[in-house]
Structure formats: C-alpha cells, structure tokens
Ligand SMILES: [Ca+2]
C-alpha cells in the first residue's frame with residue numbers, strides 16, 4: 269500500500285495514458301505471486317502494466333464483482349497470456365474500449381490488481397488525483413471517478429500461446445500460477461444424460477468428467493457465459509470431446525484461496541472438438557452364460573464383478589417384481605439354461621427392440637429417424653413399451669454386475685449409461701420367444717449348502733412352516749424378511765420385496781400388502797400358525813446381514829407362491845380341533861385396497877390357489 273501511495277503522489281499530475289506510462293511494468297507471473305497471507309496477489313491493490321497476447325476477444329464476460337449501485341453497465345473483459353502465465357482484464361466502464369479487442373493481439377495493459385472471490389484480475393481504478401492534497405473538482409462530485417485499464421495494442425495479429433495440456437485431475441491440482449491460462453483437456457464428458465448446456469442467452473455451469481475425474485467423483489465445472497456461443501449448443505449424449513478453455517477460480521467467502529473453486533471458463537463452441545463415443549467402458553461383444561458370472565466356492569465375488577456383461581434368457585418374474593423404487597425402473601429375475609440372475613434398473617422407462625443388422629450408429633437421438641432413438645450401444649433402435657416385458661419373454665440384457673450384501677445383480681453401468689434390455693423374439697438356435705421355467709425343487713438344506721447356484725433361479729422349497737409363530741410380515745409396501753423352517757428345522761429366510769404382488773380381479777394382492785399378525789384369526793389353531801405346512805416358490809436369494817456368511821433365502825413373487833397349505837398336526841389332533849379348512853397363506857388382508865376385508869380375502873384366495881395348482885407351475 270505504501271508503494272501505491274508513493275506512486276500515486278508521482279502520478280497525480282498526469283491522467284489517462286500518461287498515467288499508464290508511469291505504472292511499473294511487471295510480468296504476469298509476478299502478478300500471480302501470492303502475498304504473504306496467501307489470499308491475494310503480492311501486487312494486490314497496485315497499479316501495474318503487463319504485456320501478453322489476448323486469448324479471448326473483449327465483451328465476453330458478465331460482471332465479476334459488485335459494481336457500484338445503482339446501476340452499472342455490464343462488465344466487459346478479456347484474457348491475456350504471455351506463454352508463462354495468464355490474467356483476466358475486466359472493466360465495467362463504457363470507455364474502456366475493451367469491446368474492440370479480438371483474440372490474438374499483443375497488448376500492454378495498465379490497471380489495478382485486485383482479487384475478487386478467488387479470481388485475480390486487472391481492473392478499473394480510482395483516479396489517483398483524487399487522493400492528492402488538493403484534489404481536482406471532479407473528485408468532489410458524487411462517487412470518486414474511476415479509470416478503466418489502459419490498453420495499448422502492440423501487434424494486431426500475434427500467435428496465441430499454445431494451451432497447456434492437462435487432465436481434469438491435473439487441473440484441480442494446479443496452483444494459482446495456472447489461473448487465467450489457456451488449457452486443453454482431452455476426453456471430457458458428462459456422466460449425466462439429463463445435463464444440458466445453458467440455453468441460448470443464459471449462463472451456467474456444465475459438469476465434466478474425464479479418465480482422471482471419474483463418474484462418482486466430484487466433477488469439474490466449466491462456466492459458460494451467456495455472451496458466448498456455447499450457450500444454446502447441444503452436447504451429444506454419450507460422447508466425449510477435446511476441450512480448450514480458460515483455467516479459472518471463483519469461490520464465495522473469505523480465507524486463503526487454496527484449491528477452492530477451481531473451474532474452467534468457456535470461450536467458444538469451437539473449443540469443443542472431436543466429439544466421439546466414449547472409450548472409458550466398452551460393451552461386451554459376446555454373451556455370457558449366467559452361471560459363469562457366479563463366484564466360485566469361497567469367493568465373495570466372481571471375476572465379472574464391476575464389469576459389463578451381456579446375458580440372454582427368459583423372465584421368471586414380472587418386470588416390476590423387484591423394483592428399484594416406487595416411481596419407476598424395473599426389477600426382475602431372468603434365467604437361462606445355466607442359471608438365474610436378478611436385474612434392476614432405476615433409470616429406464618422403456619425397453620428396446622433389437623437393433624437391425626447394419627443399424628445406423630449415433631451419438632444422440634437427433635441422428636435417428638423414423639421414431640427410433642439412440643440406444644445405449646450408440647446405434648439407432650426402436651423402443652418398446654415396458655408393459656411388453658412380461659414373465660416368460662425372451663430378453664437380452666446388457667448391464668454391469670454388482671454384488672451388494674451377497675446378492676448379485678445386473679444393474680445400470682452408470683447413471684448416463686443405463687442398462688440395455690431388448691425384447692427378443694424366437695432365437696436362431698431354436699430358442700422360443702416365450703418360455704416358462706419349472707421351479708427347481710430344492711430342500712432347505714441344499715439351499716444353505718449350494719445357495720450360490722440357486723441364487724437368481726426360480727426354486728420351490730416344499731414342506732415349510734413358520735419358524736417362529738410370533739413373526740410378522742413386513743409392513744405394507746416395505747421390504748423385509750421372516751424365517752421359515754422345514755421338518756428338520758433347517759431355517760431359511762423369506763425375503764419380501766415390496767412389489768411382490770399379483771393382480772387378481774382388479775385388485776393388487778401383495779405378500780406384504782399390509783402388516784398382519786400371524787396366524788390369521790380364521791385359523792382355529794389360534795396362535796399355532798407354525799403347525800401348518802406349505803410349499804414356497806420364489807427366486808433363490810442371499811442377503812448378508814453385517815459381516816460373515818450370507819443368509820440364504822427365497823424371494824416370493826406374489827402371495828400365490830405360497831401354496832399347498834396343509835396341517836402339520838396328526839390327523840386325530842386336527843379332528844379334535846375341528847379344523848377342516850386350511851388357513852390362507854401368509855399375506856396381508858385389508859390390502860389398503862379398501863373393499864376386501866381379511867376374511868373375505870381369505871375366501872377369495874382359496875379358489876385362486878386351487879386354480880393355480882391345477883394349472884401347475886411348469
Ligand atoms: Ca485465484
């Protein structure tokens with residue numbers, strides 16, 4: 269500050285350009301040197317001159333500080349780079365002439381060095397004459413007169429310094445010395461299909477990833493001024509691009525700048541080049557038999573864990589049986605001749621028709637015609653309503669293998685790279701378009717010992733009873749478990765999905781439609797519900813609670829998967845109790861569906877169970 273005052277006392281008799289002549293010439297690197305506190309330039313609040321080549325034209329940038337109110341003209345600015353360091357020059361004074369600056373001019377600029385929210389710039393300054401002992405008259409009217417940075421064009425056409433090549437990670441790790449410089453970053457992409465560049469005439473940030481800042485990590489924003497031609501452009505979906513941009517920093521609040529608020533600043537759409545499909549993950553070119561995906565003995569995960577796979581098979585459940593959420597997505601089990609697998613996605617609202625031979629490749633929907641859309645494998649494909657995905661249909665699924673709490677599932681590869689589900693017709697090798705698998709008959713003991721083989725597979729375990737008669741089914745619309753056992757008292761878990769339901773005569777009947785205590789009131793054995801036996805069909809499952817071994821279990825698809833109810837008690841005992849009619853399966857009465865009460869639901873369900881048994885499962 270002292271130095272500033274000395275300089276001012278020398279300069280006060282001159283104004284304008286003459287004033288600039290007296291500002292000390294420094295390199296941009298010197299301006300970039302941090303002060304002792306580390307929160308601004310070593311030349312903070314001083315008037316200096318720097319020389320460099322413009323890397324942007326003027327009039328690109330919106331106000332970057334709170335100018336005096338009311339009102340002030342929109343700020344204009346440009347960037348300067350001398351091949352060693354870069355600097356933002358910015359003014360809100362209409363007299364600055366910054367608008368006439370074009371990219372690629374060698375200029376000498378004099379002005380005030382100032383940091384604002386982490387961004388260092390050369391900007392307008394108060395007329396030094398007003399600080400003198402006898403200030404001129406103009407200094408006494410209203411706010412103190414300000415002067416814009418003084419610009420001398422030394423060369424009308426100069427070579428713009430080459431951008432500094434780096435990765436997004438490298439950029440985040442740069443220091444103050446890189447701010448204001450032109451940088452180039454190869455292979456940037458968005459990991460969110462719903463993300464859009466700002467609409468024309470508006471500004472905003474666009475979040476970027478690359479091979480060093482992966483999806484799932486905090487992305488790096490590029491700020492797009494509303495005055496650039498980037499606003500209003502369309503980022504081709506599932507594409508990566510090479511990018512040239514200004515290294516920038518901006519953050520709110522005080523404190524040392526550190527690495528806070530590193531962002532890029534867009535210059536022009538021409539800086540986004542070489543759009544091409546992303547290479548970070550490729551879809552497999554061959555299908556894998558489902559059993560191959562399973563881990564071997566003693567392994568937690570198979571060799572496909574975290575990888576993208578392609579499977580084909582037939583649905584063994586409805587597509588909504590194991591849904592990700594109440595609002596959308598799909599969840600179902602699929603089976604081939606080798607094994608079964610649970611498929612889940614929270615991102616899709618349609619499935620695809622198989623891509624025809626020689627289908628057009630694409631990067632976005634706009635490149636596809638005839639109602640087709642750009643599919644996950646970057647080819648144009650027709651879409652099919654989700655409703656066509658029924659139990660028994662043949663499908664191809666491309667997704668990522670992910671095991672959570674012991675349960676292996678096929679899920680979306682990434683947020684912006686959802687699972688691909690194609691409804692297939694009959695296959696070339698005699699595969700039928702529809703196929704209903706008979707449940708594999710398994711004992712509770714086999715399920716415990718060889719559980720992984722049966723995971724995802726439609727199975728039936730016979731002769732089960734409630735392991736503890738005091739158990740309650742999970743509350744309505746919630747996932748949960750209860751325990752069943754066989755006559756050897758081998759116990760397995762029943763894993764209830766909140767969408768384990770079936771449509772029956774207009775009403776949805778769910779395993780856990782509403783909470784109920786067992787046994788139901790209509791059972792004459794009173795609270796001895798465990799004295800009844802039933803067979804249970806469902807998808808073989810595993811859930812690891814905390815650490816240790818997984819709990820093997822079975823996921824019923826609907827109430828009708830509980831079948832063949834009968835009394836465990838000796839015949840004479842049953843006769844004594846006067847029981848003739850077996851109780852309904854453990855399902856919720858009342859259902860939240862209003863009309864059906866507990867007892868009437870029981871009556872409705874009995875003929876239903878008989879019908880299903882007659883029809884058979886295979
Ligand atoms: Ca800074």
Ligand SMILES: [Ca+2]
Nearest residue numbers: 674675676810
């Ligand atoms: Ca497992």
